[in-house]
Amino acid sequence: MTDLDRLLTDIRACTHCAPQLPLGPRPVVVASTEARLLIVGQAPGTRVHATGIPWNDPSGDRLRQWLDIDRDTFYDASRIAIIPMGFCYPGRGKSGDLPPRPECATLWRERLHALLPRIELTLLIGQYAQTWYLGRRMRATLTETVADWATYAPDFLPLPHPSPRNQLWLRRNAWFEAEVVPELRHRTAPLLRPKAR
DSSP states (O other), rough: HHHHHHHHHHHTTTTTTTGGTTOOOOOBBBTTOOOOEEEEOOOOHHHHHHOOTOOOOOHHHHHHHHHHHOHHTTTTTTTEEEOSSSOOOOOEETTTOOOOTTHIIIIIIHHHHTTTOOOEEEEESHHHHHHHHHHGGSSHHHHHHHGGGGGGGGEEEEEEEOOGHHHHHHHHHTHHHIIIHHHHHHHHHHHHSOOOO
């Protein structure tokens, strides 16, 4: 068992926030020391919580469409690590799911990163991921941050959340699918090619 395997076992057994989680703990995280692309989203929704499979919902369908990849490629841990800001479903608020629990980042994030030596690009999906990774480099709004995507190259690419709830944002910001999605595909394609045997 590798150090990463041990850490993932510890994470998946975590009950640190159990009293605050309405459906109980079920940490959802995927990682491999071989992965070259890291996807950082918010936190699992109810469907992901039920299945234990990250991005196993309409948001994931759209994200895979943006990436122009199939499910087999997306769920190949040797290519893509998936580490949300919060590993468990946080519960529901007035206008959607609650923010990711902050404890996950504090307890696990730096330890995970230290064991992912081959990551070349991190996709920052939504404001929570962008706040954590970009800090003061973020713009005043998510829209401005995503529009200024080239500033964060080569390490990061900020994206809006691919949720169906973001239809209005996508319609109002047609430049995203015209300009950023092609760049996303251009930058991720070489990272997702299978290793030569």
